[in-house]
Structures are given as C-alpha cells and as structure tokens.
Amino acid sequence: MFSNSVQSTWAQWKADFTTAVHQRNATALAQSLTAFVSDDTVDALRNSQYAGVDIGAFADVASEYNKYINSNLDVMHAAYSRVVNAFAHQSVLQEDWMIATLRLLCSDLTALALQDNDPQRNASNSVNTLDLFSKLASIFFNEINRDSSKIGSRGRSFFVPVYFSFRICFKLNELTRCPKIIEQVDLVLNLVDSSEFPSADFVTYNYWLGRLRLINHEFEDADRSLSVAWTGCPDHYPRQKRQILLYLTATRLVLGKPPSSQLLQDYNLDGLFGDLISAASVGNFAEYEHLLQMRCTWLMRYRLYGIMKYRLKVAMFRNLMKNTWMALNQTRTISFWQFWNACVFAGAANFTIEDAECILVTLVDLGYMKGYLNHAKGVVVLSASPFPPMYEVYK
Template sequence: MGAFACARTLAGSGRDEDAVRAYEAHARGVKDFVKAYRADEDSAWTSEAWYVAVDDARALAQRADEALKRGGEKPSKLADAGSTLMLVYRAVSQTSTAEKKAPQLHVVNNLFKVYFKLNALHLCKNLINAVNLPTFLPFDSFPKSEKVTYNFYVGRLAVFEDAYERAAEHLEYAFAHCHAQSARNVRLILQYLIPVKLILGTLPSRKLLEKYELREFVDVVEAMRRGDARTLDAALSDGESTFIKQGTYLILEKLRMSVYRTLFKKVHAIHGETADAAKANQVSLAKFQTALAWCGADDVDLDEVECIVANLIFRKFIKGYISHKNRVLVLSKADPFPSLQSVFAD
C-alpha cells in the first residue's frame, strides 16, 4: 500500500512532473493490490477499497495527461489506466465469492468514462457483453447510482449507433432513477435524451427546458412543432458549439427531414379541407414550395422541392409517389405520414 501513499503525496505537490509520477505510483499500487486480491479468497473485506482505487486511477491518469500536454508530450496515461482497470475488472470478476464481485459495475462505469474520453467507443461493446454474462452479479443488486451511470453510458453509445429506441430506453431509465436533487446529472442525461425523443417525435415541454436550463433546445423544439426549417437552421447555428461539445449536433441535424415532414403534413391537412374528396391526397408541389417560402426558403425552385419530397419518400417519412409530369405528390390513403418512431425504429 506504500505505492498508494506515495501517489497521494506526489499528487499533492501540484508540479506537472509529479502528476505523471503520481499516476505511475498509483498504477503500481493497483497491480500489487490485484495480485493480493486474487491470491487471498478471504479478502472480500477489502473490496470496498477498489471503489477509491479505481476512481483515483482515472482521475490521476487524466491529470497526468494534462501535464504531459502542457509539456509538449503525447498523453498516454489515460489509455494505460484503461488497461489497468481491465486488470481490476478481471480480479473482481474471476472469483466465486459474490462479495468480492461487488465492485464490478463501478469498474465497468469507470471504463466507460475512460473509453468515452479517449473516443474508443468500440471497446464499450465488450463492457456491455460482460455485464450481460451469467457470471456478472444480478444488475438489480447494485446501488441505484451505479445503475443510473451504466444506463446513461449505454444510452449514449446507442445514440452514436443510431439505435434511437434503445437509446431512449436506457436514457429514460437514467432520467427516471437519477436523484431528483442531482440537477447537474439530470441535465446531463437530458442533453442526450431530448435529441433522442425529438428524433422519435416526442417534444419536451417548455417547463422542463426552463427547469433544467436547457434553453439551447427551445428553438429546436419550436422548429419541430411548427415545421419551420429556417428556425431549425438558426437554432443549430446559434447552438453549434454547445451541441458539438455535447456530441449531439449530428443527431439534431437529422431533424431537418422531420421538420419538412411536419410542414408538408400541415400543407396536406389544409389542402384536404379545400380539395375534392377524390383529390384530397393529390397535393401540388407548388403548395409545398409556397410553404417553404413562408418559412424563409424563398429561393427553392420546384425541382428542389421535388428532390426534398423524393428524399422524404425514400427515407419513409412519407408514403406516396411523385407524378413528375403533373408536379404532384400522390399520398397514400393509408397512413401517409408514418410516425417518426416507426421511421427510426431500430
């Protein structure tokens, strides 16, 4: 345990060279602890120490990498911490003693944090597979906070894989079970849950956005509600740096097709009120052009409108076909505008 004490002393000095040495000392301590933990079947009482050791390993590695960057060197300690934490995971998993397995999910969650920080998302699949193994402790046996963290990262991973229904399932779990007073964590969950729900066609309330200070989504939601592509473009432009930092910009860009769908659905509804019943599902492309112009896209010609509509049909946002000769969209009489949830079904 001398290596851990050495690491704490070095970490407290505040010097960059000591930050690197602190991590290296701590990593030696972890590896020695792993050997002792494996060798002694009666060491279950020490399993609590892994929670601190694992958190410190990741924190010290990040500080060491920051110090290396300042010195003009390549950061490498967080990647090394990932390998070190895998040793810990094997030590707490490859045992028949349930008490010694207690830190399993905590280690997995820290590995998620490491892999997301390193943008090594392909390694996260192995963690999910490990949690689903029969040798892993029952998921419900872990503390609520650990289960929330796990679902948050699994949900985020699903977002990057465009598996929006799966993402919603895990992020909704995290949102529902996160401590109500942990406003910062709730806000972090919502930064990913809101874009996912928007993709699936569910709009958050203004009250929710204001409660958790998520004002960057206000105009995005309004654009979805009104079918206003101009408002969406402005919202994405204004919040670009925020959305890129969150990792949600590309998801929100996909809302453009949903916005067009909303706008054209409104055009169809208005057309149906005035047209003959026999032609209620035959909408002139010129009407869509007028609607787009109302939203500020007054430079879109009929060819571009036809291209937008064709894209909506191809991506299954709309059911129907285009009569190119007559410049008319002929909509299906059965569910011409499928739900967004069915469009983005996993």
Template sequence: MAALQQHVAAVKRAYFSQDAHALLAAFRIDPGTFGAIQADLNRDPNRDLSAWVLGQIPVSASPTDSERFQSLVADFLAYVRDHAPLSYASAASQAPAMADWDRAYDAWALVYSRASAFFSLPDTVWFASSLRFFASSLVTLAMAVDHRTDAVQKRKTTDAAGRLSKAAGMAGNDRSQARGSETKRAAVLMLANLSFKAYFKLNNTRLCETVLGSVENALKLNRTFAANNGQNDESGEQCYSRADRVTYRYYLGRLRLFQHNIRAASTHLRWAFDNCTLRNLRNKRAILIPLVATYLILGRYPEPALLEASNLSQTYGALMFYLKNGQAAAAMDELDRHMDWLRFRGLYLILREKLQISLWRNLARRCLALSYGPAQASSAPPTLRVDMLLSAARLAWRDPSLQPSDIEAILASLIDQGFVKGYILHSKGVLVLQKGPHMGFPPIWTVFNP
C-alpha cells in the same frame, strides 16, 4: 509514530474481521490524518515498508494465505509518505508547490493494481467497497493530472481506462454459481461505469464495447442463477445499487446515441432519468440533456415546463418550436447558435444530421394540413402538390435555388426511409399519401428500429 501505528492497527482489525466499512474508513483518510501519518513515515524515510507491514500484519494470522493485502498496505503507505493527499490533485486546490503529480499518479496506479490483485483472490467480495474507493480515486487523479500536465494526449486517463477495463473483465467473468452480490460480479457495474467515465473523457467510445461485453456476461450469469433458483431477475441487475444502475444506463444511452441507435438510446436514458432521485437534481439534468436530444430526433417533444425547470429552455425551447413547424433555416440557425455547447456534449453533429429529416417531414405534413380540406373526397387518398411544397421549402430553408427535382428527390428519400407513406405521381406533380389516421405521416418514433 502514534498516528501511523493507530492507522495500521485499524487496517489490521478491519482486515482480520473482514469489516468492509471499517476498512474503507481506514483507507479513506482526511488531509489532517494524512499529514500526521506522513510525518511519522518521514521520520524514517528509508524504512522497508513491505517488511514492516508484514511484521504488523503477519500472513500466518491473516484471513488469506497471500501477501497481496500486505503489499497493498505497504504501497498505500508509500504513497502517503511521498505524495500529497488525493484531494489536492484538482487544479483548483492549493496543492504543495513541489508536488510531482506524474509520479503521484504512478504511485497511486500501483496502489490500485495491488487492490485489484487482492480482489482477484477467492472470497474477497467483501473488499468491493474499498476497491471502489481505489478505482474512483484512480480515475479522478488521472483526469486531474492530465488537466495539469497533459491536456492533449491525456496519457494518465488512457492508462486508468485500460486498468479499469481489465478489472471489469475479471469481475464480469466470475462464473461462481451464487447470487451476483455474493460474487465478484457485484463490482462489474462500478468498474464499468468508471471505465466509461474515462473513455468518454478521451472521446474514445469505441473501446466501451469491450467493457459492455463484460457487463452483459455478468448480467447473463445473474439471470441464469436467478432462473435456476426460482427467482425473478429478468434484467440481471437486482444485485446492484440504484446509483450504479442509473449511471450505467446513462452511459449506455449516450453510447447508443453516438452509434445512431436512437430508440435504444432513448430507452436507456429515460430509464436513467426516471430512476435518478430528486436528491440528485444535477445528475437528472445531465441525463435530461441527451434524453431531450433523442426525443427531438424521435419526434417527441418535452413539456416546456420541464425545459424551464431544468434551465434548458434557452437551448431547446426555440429549436423545438421551429422543428415542430418545419422552419428549417431557423432551426439550423438555432443549432449553430448553441454549437459549442452541443458539441461539448457530443450532440451537435447528430442533431444537425437527424433533424433535417424531421424538418422536411414536418414541413410536408404542415403543407398537407393547410391544403387538405373537406373539398377533397373522403374516399380518395390525401394528396400534396409538389409545387406547393417547393414554394414552402424555398421559404423554410431560405433557398430560392431549390427546384422541383430537388423536392421529388427528397420526397423519394423520405418514402424510402419510411417517414412518409405514399408515392409520387409524376404525371400530375403530386404526392399521393396513404389513407388513415396519420394521412401518410406515421409518428417519427415508429420509423426508427428498436
């Protein structure tokens, strides 16, 4: 019983002193200690753990007058008694042959619910680091169990996402008039990020908006408190760690990209990339993948050295070259060549849709650059013959069936969307462009709404 008694004594000391680090260390036990505690618990498998824990950690001497913490400890010990360590859930690990991962997830979900219920009590902000452990373990376990037993419907991940979204709402709606770090709002980004992780795994980004509402509410309350107390916190994010902020901006950027809000997506992803430290190169690369996609759509092209350093030249290098030069068929072929890789990251369809606009715009601009010279009067607006663009388009798209009416329709669409500034003079078969430094082709990024 030594291991069990020592463990519960450590939990009790940390709880009574409200020592966040010590409590987290007590709950985050290594497989060896897990096995020793499990052996002690199984010497009396029928023991009423709730009553036993109440005897070890009496409510009368506790910092709170609730049994919620004791219920958490009892259910945590029940998990240790009946199931394998969390680290064994991965399909790559050597888990015990008889492990029932469905039951293990249900048991851990109960542990997480107890932790969330305890965190909802007043004056429990100090418990946030332990809540992070229980919440992150819930998502990891849910995904691992679904990978083992339910790869199609992903029921455990769905359950975990709902639980975390609810907790994020609770944290985001803490209206305590105090700094964010001194309220339950301190946990909202952590809970939101874990919710996003689950929802993105489920390909159900629609439900992310509910979580975003909780985060925005918390940030608004943080900004209000800062303004009322003469502090400068325009973003409302100062009380959160850089890691949580980078993760939040990464998911927010990807969400805005899926919603075709390209400018907002690029802003959030660029912030995440710039603020992710070089110690986390794997994460920087993960952020860079959708960031480059947004930049290509916006007509901003990354340096080849950056793509090379991030091992992304094979995917984006040739595509960027063809896009710049309006080589449409080659660009589409390049997208199709990497279709599986891009689809897995949710980028293929939006790139295929949005880059077609850029390809037509860039092709027209290249034709203008080749045809426009000093022979044209400087006071006259630049013009581009439609038949010249037609010939170039048939080559660029490898489509000899294109007709002048097709080109005029595409040019009308580009003008309507703002990618080209000018008008079609049908009587002469020319595109008349706006005078100025851009010669009727404003930078693509300026056309997208912020």
C-alpha cells in the same frame, strides 16, 4: 489479536473510514487509507482478524495503495496494477464498504491518466489505464461467471471500472474501445439480473451507454438506455437528472417525441431547447438554423451539434410536409411545387424542385410519410392516415 493500542488505532480508523464513505468524501477516504499504513503496522495487521474483518487482506491493499499514491507518473500504472491484484483477490472485498474504496482508486487513476499536458504521453497513460480497468472488470466478471448465485461485493463492484473506462474513452475520443466494454457487460447481465447491482452504478453505466448510442445514431437504443438512467436516478440528484435529460431531449427530438415544456423548465433546459423544439415541430428552417448557430459552441461541447443540425432535418421536412397537408385541408394529392414553395417559405436555403422531390422520396422510404410519388405528374399521393408518429417508425 491486537494490542490495545493497535485495536484503538483500528477502531478510530474504521470510524473515520465509515464517516468518509457515508459523506462520499474522497479526500477523507484517501487519508483514512494512508493514516496508519507503515511497514510495522502492516506486519502487525497481517494474518489478523478484528471484528470479523480480514485485516491481513486489507493491510495488503492499504500497503500497495500507499505505494501507489506516492509513486510518480511514470510508474503509477505498475503500482496501480499491484493494488488491483491485492484488491480484487482478497476476501476483504466481501465487505460492501470496500466498493467505495474501489471507486476512489478508479477515480484517482482516471484523474492521473488525464492530467498530463503532453498529448502523446496523455494518450499512452490513458490507454494503459483502460487496460488496467479492463483487467479489473475481467477479474470481477470471472468471479461472477464462476458462481453467479454468490455475486457479493465482487459482482457489485463490476460496473465501477466499467463506467470509469467510458469516461476516459469519451474524454480522449477512444470510442472504438467501447464495444468491447459493452460486450463484457452484456455477458454479465446474461448471468445476473441488473437488480443485483447498485442502482447508482447501473444508472451511470446506462448514461454513458446512451450517450454512445446517440453518437452512433442508434436513437431507439439511446432512448432506451437514457430512459433507464433517467428513471433510476433519484429526484434528489437534480444535477445528474439534468445531465441525463439533456441527452435524452436530443434523442427524443430525433424520434419525434420531445419532453414537455414543463419538464424542461423544471431542469432549466427550456431556454436551451424550448424554441429549437418549437421551430423543429413546424419545420421552420430559417428560425431553427438561426437558433442553432447561436448555440453552436454549447452544442458542440456536448457533442450534440451534428445530431441537431443534420439528423433532425429529415424530421423537420416531415413536419413541414404534414403542416402543408393540413393547410391544404388534408388533400390526398400534393404537388412537388406546393411542397417546394412551403420549403422555400420556411427558409430552406438553396432549395430546388429536384431537392423537394428527393426529400419526398426519402420521407416515403423511411416510413415517415405513407403514400407514393407519381413522378410523371409531379405529385405525391398520400394514404388516408399519411403521417404516423415518428417514434413508431423507429420501432
């Protein structure tokens, strides 16, 4: 057992650490890790127990972390690797509050990996960081796989290096590494129910997964992941809810079921999406293209420009065809020329009759419109209910 002075130091440290975790103060966490760490302190704490905590195990983590944060950029990955080994293999991980420490370690390494202004060196550091995160996630996965009934903090820590890996992949456009990360997560979720993990970590993972699905044009899967993130994110985190809704709105625009105007207003997104949704819903190409160019820089920053410009066009042609059908008293037969006139009137640039025919073929092939084309007569023959909801087509 410790001397009174060491016990007092440890008690004060634990109080500071608990406060830092409660306040989510990364600076205070780092200070608490290094406040009393020295060779003498580590030796005094090693192989000791206090208040049911394996102090010796934590002393190893704190000692390695102290060396890591004082290392230079060239050796930080080797130093961090030692922290990973000390952190992941010690029984101190059974303490839930150590998850916050893991989050701090991953956050630190991510920031260091991305801070170098030399692109070549930055990429090298970040790839090394991804390898370390993969190693850390693998350690947790092996623990879960060994005994999924005792998931403990090792299992609850699993998603932390996972979503930091996503962050680096997106920052450096290393998205080809993401499928390997997802594969490992899927294996874990086959062993353990998602409710076993902290909801915040599961929400964050689904946010990044949804963004990846959206970039890959897997819209239904993107909708599913982003919806999980949206539902799981508490209302008292409005900034995070808004970020999720931003990508969910783009996804659902393509699927034909955009959020309500009121919901967009609640999160200050109506000014960005409201008029775009209105133009897309009626197939007003001229207005939509004008609005898109006005917001080009903003949409490109969030990787949404290509999706909003190209993937939404087919949906807009479908909406325009539906409005044409309604304007013609829901006639069962519409000529290619009638549809072409509607497209030109709506502002479709450099549009020919052949283009109109190709669009109609596409709408039928994709299931956005039910009917068939009579090319000899230059007409499309529609079924009794020719325009199913778009989101049903994706199912």
